[in-house]
Amino acid sequence: MGILDKCRNYDDAEEVRQLGLYPYFREIDSEQDTWVTLHGGKRVLMLGSNSYMGLTNHPRVIKAAIKATEELGTGCAGSRFLNGTLKIHRELEEELAEFMGTEACLVYSTGFQTNLGTISALVGRREYVVTDKFDxxxxxxxxxxxxxxxxxxxxxxxxxLERKLQNISPEANKFIVVDGVFSMEGDIAKLPEICDLAEKYGAEVMVDDAHAIGVLGPNGNGTAAHFSLQSKVAMTMGTFSKSLASLGGFLASEASVIEFLKHNSRALIFSASPSPANVAAAREALHIIEEEPERREKLWENTRYMLDSFKEMGYNTGVAETPIVPLHVGDMMTAFTMCHRLEEEGIFINPVVPPATPPGDCLIRVSFTATHTRDDLDFALDVFRKVGIEMGVIDS
Ligand SMILES: Cc1ncc(COP(=O)(O)O)c(C=O)c1O
Structure with missing residues (x-):
């Protein structure tokens, strides 16, 4: 067996393609909006986006990205560490630190790299990192x-969590890393209990607020703020790819942590910095989030309406309590077929299947934005009722 034989023999995706049910890498010909145009011209309601504030096509965000590109070019051609730090990187870091209520902040090129570069740099030999299984x-x-x-x-x-912490030597350094909002289940981390356990067992806490920035907290400043626990959470990461309508990531923490990561985080030091357009777009999106709290209110109004309506209809929404609502629909073929039927009826959603779920508990992951109108949501509910009954997922 050669190393590439696993690729040459790989046919899982092709089998689903042959059935006409392949739901991945679907091409979209329009901007990311509440309605999008799929390649081929079909208009569908977008219920699979993480643009919670609905800012990816906001005129101010687009204008900021264009202006930054015209003034500073298309790329930084180097890492933050060397030639790739611009004034706008530093300015955004200062604004994010203020928004998050921390001493300092560090901007990475993606949220993925933020987690990768932070955790790997901080947890050394004989130290422990403890995470939730659904992180x-x-x-x-x-x-x-x-x-x-x-x-x-x-x-x-x-x-x-307590059992796991008890089993670690009391002298060892411990780091608990947890999603603030879980990206598939749509539930919120039990941060008050986590912080109590962290205190009891001498651990530090990091929260991944990819899905909580803009969404949770009095100003959209995340899960720790939602629970008034900023003083107990050592570090928070965020991404620009959801509420901040761009591409990039950040870590907010005390100045000494940021100083250490600037000189030890390989994903930061050995990868190019985010482009001027990405930074300027995220910054403008941050300003809009701060100026327009009504967006967050609308997002929650939409979320409550849809959660209640799905439950009334008989859908199993599991532990969802945020704008991410997973519908538990059964096996993989049911999830793929349902995704296909929903698209035929004018709705874009994302199926979640093994290994991300147990085999018989696949999900239709639905997410809402501040820009969905009541008409959009009522249209969606009609379609979900029709397709759910047709698939035997809900009763008529
Ligand atoms: C919980 C969570 N953390 C981190 C990331 C990574 O963020 P990014 O898209 O900026 O790489 C994501 C994005 O999918 C996420 O859902």
């Missing part, structure tokens, strides 16, 4: 890359 893949990969020991606890199970 994002970038946390998992960052923990695997670190030289320290890696332990996972059952999803949001505080008794299991």
């Amino acid at each position: 994002h893949a970038s946390i998992y990969d960052g923990a695997r890359l670190a030289f320290g020991e890696y332990i996972r606890y059952e999803h949001n199970d505080m008794a299991d």
